Amino acid sequence: NAGVTQTPKFQVLKTGQSMTLQCAQDMNHNSMYWYRQDPGMGLRLIYYSASEGTTDKGEVPNGYNVSRLNKREFSLRLESAAPSQTSVYFCASSEGQSMGELFFGEGSRLTVL
């Protein structure tokens, strides 16, 4: 059982380049989330999707866009990467919106030069 799968695991970009981080879950979960994790800052929510067809901003949405492609997949796009977006990005999913467990992927390490 794969759980939450993220691709790519590593990426190096130059300032101004664009890229998309892919996330897929095989647990039939309704809700999906994108976080970034930076030293000393903890996990911060970028965007989330409470259910298929909906997306909403989290704490740090600037510079990012998302697409909930279907129930399984939730992608995060950086249109014009900046060095401040160097981080480790985690996708997560949950069956419900408020109870139970938040399942995380293994992360995508992004460096913007």
Add this chain to the structure above:
Amino acid sequence: QKEVEQDPGPLSVPEGAIVSLNCTYSNSAFQYFMWYRQYSRKGPELLMYTYSSGNKEDGRFTAQVDKSSKYISLFIRDSQPSDSATYLCAMKRVNTGFQKLVFGTGTRLLVSP
């Protein structure tokens, strides 16, 4: 002041020690508390979650909540080298979605053989 405070460590202990990991919080409305373990270069995985006050035990792990002091703890008995990881606390109000989950910055634990 951050809503959730967690000492970053590292906390170094010998194998077999009892470990106490702690978080303090400022929002008295928080009643849903979670502890995640994160191994190096991996995603967080849930250890346990608790509601309101009291203790919850799962094997060698005990989660404790003291709402009067706005303080939560995770105790690890008979610590093992495999427990070496970063431990994240997270919390929210019961009837809010996971998009409102607030994470601590994590405490790094090192258990030496």
